[in-house]
Amino acid sequence: MGDYQLEEAATKIQEVKEKLGEDLLILAHHYQRDEIVAVADFRGDSLELSRRAADSDARWIVFCGVHFMAETAAILARPGQQVLIPREDAGCYLAHSVDRVQLLDAWERLSQVMHVERELLPVAYVNTTAEVKAFVGEKGGACCTSSSANQVLTWAFERSPRVFFLPDQYLGRNTASALGIPEEEIALWDPHHPPQDLSRFKRARLVLWRGACNVHVRFLPQDVARVRREQPGVLVVVHPECRPEVVALADEVGSTSYIIRTVKNSPPGTVWAVGTEQRLVARLAAENLDKLVFSLGDPPPYCSYMSLTRLSDLARVLAGLPSGEERGRVEVPAEVRAGARAALDRMWEAIRASG
């Protein structure tokens, strides 16, 4: 998109924002393009964005992020509110790694070695479809985000001897190790090759779904070794979707907002290698000129789904709103919504319970 087209789209967006005022809320995830973040009313991590959507009185919430995030906002929306997404094709590798049919199959197979209904509580990362969240909610389980995984897993183990964490095996493993759950109590469920021998699952306290984020798996232990060699004194901060071998070598681990706060609050002159999506890392570098900030990866990984949303897509969705035309509507069927809402409500409950 040329500068002229960018400017034209930004002007259109500004006009609609002025016209609609409080009726419109534009949310952007930290991985969005700079030009999207610049026109958003609020940018945040996935937990902050869902909280902001739930607290909003706006008639239209336009979600610049990926589909599961907009869907989560739609589940939380009040009557009369409508969530819109500028790119309906903005998916997520993790969310695509589990569907309800696979989950039902796993549930049934695991029932051969445990009383799933009484003993196994599912916890779903928000990076899942509404249908998967609904399954989890119907079984009494909860959702979590990267910044609430610790609290939700603690909450789940207070209520159940076993937990089924999905779909991000690495977030599950990293959280388990922070909570002191030993390796021998963890079993990995591969939905594409369901195991014949379920003895390991019979003993497991934590069952992990074999999913991972294609962006965060790119960071490797040798990247940490390389930056430490090349930049003595460097600090390494990574997202918990990274491999446990990488997290073990890092100085800090946390959600996108945690990473931003950590870098921002560090003393001038600090050198940071950051293990997360490159648009965030590049923005962090530009916003912290008194520090040296760069990607842990070489080459730095981008989330292609997050990159899909361009200013022209946002302008197109907003252009319809003054006449009441809702392009990019995100709908969640009522029968799915109730269960998914229950799972999300239990996430807030777990966060509150942790004080």
Ligand code: 13P
């Ligand atoms: P955050 O919860 O840190 O915003 O992460 C969302 C995500 O999709 C990371 O890949």
Ligand code: SF4
């Ligand atoms: Fe999904 Fe990974 Fe992109 Fe986050 S970075 S939205 S987990 S694909």
